[in-house]
Amino acid sequence: MKQVLFLTGNVGKFHEAEVVFQKELPTVSLKQDSSQLVEIQSDDLEDVARFKLESFVKREGKPVSSCITEDAGFFVTPQLKGFPGVYSAYVQKVIGNAAILKLMEEVKDRRCNFQACIAFYSARTRKIVTFSGMVEGTVSFEQRGTGGFGFDPIFLPNEIPDKTFAELSAEEKSTISHRGRALMRFIGFLKENLDAI
């Protein structure tokens, strides 16, 4: 069975990707690898995902397995000029959803989006290809739901505006989420390029 390593320490991210792979491309097995990777400070998700992958590939020499990294962010734009963006994981860890709600108190324009970028290293071609996904929505007025992770409890997707991402099942979320969309693009590529793995 063909195998792709998902280089991430985030169990939530891995689980979401696993669900999509099992449904859409069951002939490929996704395996988590929690290696510590170098993350750069950049305004661009693709830069971060690509740099992480390149640093892993350099460190390993020529990796035997094909592998992916993913970088995602929650962008409150225009009100917070894209904050927390590429620093979402750090902001979530230290000040969390309550801080975002505080900064958005009495703000009418609550538009925001989630973006994800997957970088794929092909062990055969030794090239990197990237796939992006995005979902637009609004910042809720209070935290709701226990599913997902990160900013999910305060994100109301435009497709289902009365539920936060944390109130959706993993399957419901992945059909509209940034990560689900990036994954579907990646899987579409793999279906036509299975020998790249």
Added chain:
Amino acid sequence: MKQVLFLTGNVGKFHEAEVVFQKELPTVSLKQDSSQLVEIQSDDLEDVARFKLESFVKREGKPVSSCITEDAGFFVTPQLKGFPGVYSAYVQKVIGNAAILKLMEEVKDRRCNFQACIAFYSARTRKIVTFSGMVEGTVSFEQRGTGGFGFDPIFLPNEIPDKTFAELSAEEKSTISHRGRALMRFIGFLKENLDAI
């Protein structure tokens, strides 16, 4: 005249360092170099300063001039668990001082600090040495002053608790500031190791 390159795109930082050098070590000339450097995401200022310097040294091969990088951060701790910390430049750029004041509304424990780390690459020994500095204070209730840069208008140093950093002259600020203290440690080292340059 001996020369040290300060690798920074931040004119405010360079100016502060220049003032200290002219006063304390006028035989060494500090020169700004605005090369784009790779910044990593890390909770540790020393890691960021060191990585920036190492990536510059690697890129240049063997740099002819000795050089320094500096990384600094504004840490609101314990209330914001150190936010914005190592991501201060980004947070300042996108949401600024108003956002910090908003997050600190009605908060009694307003303790915070500035930290700086200077990494020095000796062109002679080809080694890197680091120097740290810190200043403690509190978050003000409103922005005051036009000097300095970044979070200076909302920082009240414990040594001069009725003035923000932005209300001090460059000289007054550098005698107590995180950057000034790190610089004094660096200058103390240089005075005893002038041949390292």
